[in-house]
Amino acid sequence: MTLEADVLAAFPAEVQIPAQLVADAVAASSANSPRVLVVLDDDPTGTQSVANLPVLTRWEVADFAWAFAHIAESKSQPAVYVLTNTRSLDPVEAAARNEEIVRNAVAAAAKDVRLGFVSRSDSTLRGHYPLEPNVIAATVADVTGEATDGVVIVPAFPDAGRVTIGGVHYMRGTGDDAGKLTPVAETEFAKDASFGFANSEMAKYVEEKSQGRFPASDVIVLDLNIIRAGAAAANGSAGDPELSAKAIADAIEPATKSTPIVADIVTENDLRALALGLEEAERRGKKLLYRVGPPFVRGRIGQEIREALSGEEAYEGNTPSTAGGLIVVGSHVGLTTRQLNVLTAQHRAARIVEIDVERLLVGGAEAYLDETVAAVVDALHSGDVIVHTSRLLIKTDDAAASLQIARTVSAAVVAIVNRTLKAFPPRFVIAKGGITSSDVAAHGLEIRHAIVRGPMLPGIVSLWEPVDGPAKGIPYIVFAGNVGDDESLAQVTRKLSNTF
Numbered sequence: 001m002t003l004e005a006d007v008l009a010a011f012p013a014e015v016q017i018p019a020q021l022v023a024d025a026v027a028a029s030s031a032n033s034p035r036v037l038v039v040l041d042d043d044p045t046g047t048q049s050v051a052n053l054p055v056l057t058r059w060e061v062a063d064f065a066w067a068f069a070h071i072a073e074s075k076s077q078p079a080v081y082v083l084t085n086t087r088s089l090d091p092v093e094a095a096a097r098n099e100e101i102v103r104n105a106v107a108a109a110a111k112d113v114r115l116g117f118v119s120r121s122d123s124t125l126r127g128h129y130p131l132e133p134n135v136i137a138a139t140v141a142d143v144t145g146e147a148t149d150g151v152v153i154v155p156a157f158p159d160a161g162r163v164t165i166g167g168v169h170y171m172r173g174t175g176d177d178a179g180k181l182t183p184v185a186e187t188e189f190a191k192d193a194s195f196g197f198a199n200s201e202m203a204k205y206v207e208e209k210s211q212g213r214f215p216a217s218d219v220i221v222l223d224l225n226i227i228r229a230g231a232a233a234a235n236g237s238a239g240d241p242e243l244s245a246k247a248i249a250d251a252i253e254p255a256t257k258s259t260p261i262v263a264d265i266v267t268e269n270d271l272r273a274l275a276l277g278l279e280e281a282e283r284r285g286k287k288l289l290y291r292v293g294p295p296f297v298r299g300r301i302g303q304e305i306r307e308a309l310s311g312e313e314a315y316e317g318n319t320p321s322t323a324g325g326l327i328v329v330g331s332h333v334g335l336t337t338r339q340l341n342v343l344t345a346q347h348r349a350a351r352i353v354e355i356d357v358e359r360l361l362v363g364g365a366e367a368y369l370d371e372t373v374a375a376v377v378d379a380l381h382s383g384d385v386i387v388h389t390s391r392l393l394i395k396t397d398d399a400a401a402s403l404q405i406a407r408t409v410s411a412a413v414v415a416i417v418n419r420t421l422k423a424f425p426p427r428f429v430i431a432k433g434g435i436t437s438s439d440v441a442a443h444g445l446e447i448r449h450a451i452v453r454g455p456m457l458p459g460i461v462s463l464w465e466p467v468d469g470p471a472k473g474i475p476y477i478v479f480a481g482n483v484g485d486d487e488s489l490a491q492v493t494r495k496l497s498n499t500f
Contacts, residue, residue: 001173001180007165008266011224012231015239017272023077023302025279030078035114036071037079038064038105039297040098040136042087042127043434044441045480046120048462049159049295051306051454055081055464057442059101064108066449077301081120081452085438087127087195088407090400094128095135102139116290118300122434123157123293124189124482125169125197130210130260133291137258140289149287150220150255152278153202156265157293159459160483163266167221168201174485188334189482193402202262214260222263222277226251227270241276248277252286261288271299295459306454311495314428314456314463318473324350324380325497326426327489328440329388330413331433331481339432339489340388346490347386349499351379355389360412361405369412373419380424383499387416410439417444421470428496430477432489437478445471456492460484 029035039046047055052074054067059082067080082101086094102117109115117136121127130151137148156164161172162184171187173180183200184190190197199205203216230243255261263274278300282288290296298305327350329340344352353375359368372387379385389409417440420426429445431437441447441464450464460483464476477492494500 001177001182004163004172004179004181007181010166012228013239014267014269015228015230015232015241015244015273017241017269017276019272019302019304021241021302022272022275022299025276026078026302029279029283033114034072034112035078035116036068036109037116037118037297037301039079039081039118039120040084040101040132041081041120042084042122042132043438044083044478045434045437045462045483046294047081047452047464047478048455048460048480048483049298050079050303050452052076053079053081053452055083055450055452056448057083058448059104061104061108063449064105068108068113077303079297079301083438083442085435085442086132087122088410088435088438091128091131095131098132098135099139102136103143106140106143118290118292118297120292120294120297122189123155123160123162124171124184124187125155125205126189126192126195129291130206130214133289134258137289146287148258148289150252150259150261151289151291152261152263153206154263154265154274154290154292154296157295158265158267159295162293164202164262164264165266166223166264167203167262169205170200206260206262218259220251220255220259220261222248222251222261222274224264224266224270227264227273230273241273244273245276245280248274249280249284252277252281253284255286258289268295268299268305271295272302275300275302305459308458309454309456309463314453314475314496320498321425321427321474322498323424323427324383324385324499325428325430325493326376326380326417326420327384327386327430327432327493328413328417328436329386329432330410330436332389333481335484335486336432336481338486339484340386342486343490343493344386347384347493347497347500350384350386353379353385353387355387355409355412355416357390357409360408365412369415373416373423376416376420377423380420380426384493384497387413389413406435410435414439414444418446421445425470425474427498428475428477429471430479430489430492430496432479433481441476441478445469445474445476447471447476450476456495457484457488461488461492
């Protein structure tokens with residue numbers, strides 16, 4: 001570990017930039033030709049940093065038409081999230097899904113809307129990189145004739161403790177380790193069975209993952225000296241955002257043929273400075289794609305940081321059920337297990353139902369599911385129910401086999417949620433874990449279209465309002481496995497529950 005203050009001492013102070021300045025720049029660029037960002041989100045946790053934006057779990061042309069119409073009619077900011085769930089797919093399936101989504105989005109936009117594409121993935125660098133941006137770029141070129149000059153890579157997620165400084169991606173420490181930084185390749189996430197990696201320096205990560213197609217020396221690094229080029233001298237002023245924007249656009253100028261561009265980010269102001277620089281680069285004619293962590297879109301469109309929703313706001317416009325709530329936990333990262341332990345210790349009134357993963361992987365799984373659903377439905381009549389998979393992670397050294405086990409478990413979770421919803425709708429649903437929350441949304445709750453209302457905790461954990469299907473009006477909480485502190489799951493549950 002190293003101290004964040006020591007690492008930052010080599011760079012200028014951040015430039016103070018109001019969100020409205022970015023929003024105005026985005027609006028100006030769309031004045032004559034509306035532009036919408038299509039965010040291909042490889043699991044639904046990417047929405048935790050934004051508010052009041054549409055989300056799709058299906059991507060037919062008609063679904064995009066609904067989203068573009070919603071943006072125009074509601075005058076919401078110009079972005080739509082598409083829940084691809086590709087982090088749970090193998091590379092061939094992920095590529096096909098990315099291509100299909102891009103083709104349908106372009107078809108729906110026709111000549112009425114200009115599109116930008118964002119490949120949203122994990123802030124700890126797990127996911128199908130460089131596959132997904134490669135496929136998006138190739139598909140855009142095929143259907144529009146437009147070549148991509150650069151792929152801007154911004155994994156930082158300061159709200160959750162992930163920052164990039166000097167081209168190196170770090171995790172911030174918590175508790176006794178607050179103020180310290182750990183290179184992300186030294187964390188548990190780098191050992192992921194499907195998406196492991198060895199490098200924390202982003203240029204070397206790009207070389208590693210692209211298998212040498214993009215040497216580290218060819219990667220453009222927008223370090224904090226560039227992001228903060230407009231930093232104020234020691235005179236107390238807020239700095240000059242235009243200088244930062246120009247420096248960023250100048251640095252991007254050499255990009256061609258999908259050149260990787262890595263950006264340092266430590267604060268929201270850094271994200272806004274980057275957004276202004278990207279606007280300037282695109283104004284000059286650069287064609288860019290984005291591979292990013294959750295808060296990038298908020299910064300890119302100039303959205304203010306939404307304060308955490310209260311329990312009352314979570315139910316606003318809907319009458320909450322008197323039934324218990326359903327908390328579904330599938331993630332196996334250490335933080336999730338600690339959060340689950342705190343919740344079960346504090347929420348004495350909740351019924352706990354454990355899904356035995358080993359029983360799912362052998363014969364007789366259907367009868368076991370019947371028993372589990374009956375137990376969940378019965379318990380919801382009197383209070384909240386915590387459904388979690390057994391904490392022993394069953395995996396193999398084979399990435400494909402590990403994904404198949406994950407799919408089997410996820411299918412069981414989906415079946416339990418869906419059958420429970422049809423039998424006795426819960427007051428709220430919380431899904432913990434990326435793949436878990438994706439499958440619960442699209443299949444367990446049969447959500448097709450939703451609106452992200454905002455975060456349940458500052459900067460993290462999003463609330464979706466389903467606008468159609470059997471879960472319409474039931475608050476749905478998307479809770480990533482690797483965010484928050486040990487108390488976070490209990491805090492969110494307490495906001496929504498009528499028995500905690």
